[in-house]
Amino acid sequence: GAGVSQTPSNKVTEKGKYVELRCDPISGHTALYWYRQSLGQGPEFLIYFQGTGAADDSGLPNDRFFAVRPEGSVSTLKIQRTERGDSAVYLCASSLTNRETQYFGPGTRLLVL
C-alpha cells in the first residue's frame, strides 16, 4: 500500500517568507508526528497529533511554527517569517497508535536564503 508522502520534496524560500509543508499519512493511522533533521544529526521531535488534536507540541521551537490536522488525516506544518536557521529536512511519520512502529515520509528539504 501507499506509504507516507510529503510535498513539496524541496522548497527554497527567502528569509521572512511564509511556507507550508504537507504530509499525507498512511490511511488509518491515527498518530502523526513531525520531526526536523539538520545535516549530520538525528531527527528532532516537533509535534504529535492524535487524530485531529495536537497532543504534544513541546518540540516546536517558537511561535513561528504551527501545524494542523483538521480532518485527522493530512497535516500541514506552517512556518511564518522564515529564518535561515529554519533550513533543514522536515520529516513526517505516522503510526497506527502511539505505541507502534512509526513510518516516515521522504521529507521536505527546506532552504531559507
Added chain:
Amino acid sequence: KQEVTQIPAALSVPEGENLVLNCSFTDSAIYNLQWFRQDPGKGLTSLLLIQSSQREQTSGRLNASLDKSSGRSTLYIAASQPGDSATYLCAVSGGEGSSNTGKLIFGQGTTLQVKP
C-alpha cells in the same frame, strides 16, 4: 531529559563481516526502542521495534537486543553486504515523567560503509 548516544559515529567493514552497532540511552523508563536505516538524501526506513517488555527482535540478517536496566541496545548485522551501507539510527520513546505520546528521541546515527 532523555539522551540517546550511538557509537561509533562511522564504521567501515569488508563485505561478509558480522558487525554490531551500539545505542545507549540515559533514562531506562522507555516504552519502546526502534532502529531505522537512512540512505543519503532519503527518509527513514524502520528496521525493528522492541517493546520495553521484550529483550530482542529479529528480521532476516538483523537482530536487535534491548537491555533496559543498563540503558543499552545493539543492532547485530550478519554477513554484511555493500547494500547495507547507510546511516543507522536508534530512537527511544518514553522516559521518566514523559507522557505516552510515542515521540521518538534519536541518536545521531552510525554511518556504515560495507566495502565489496
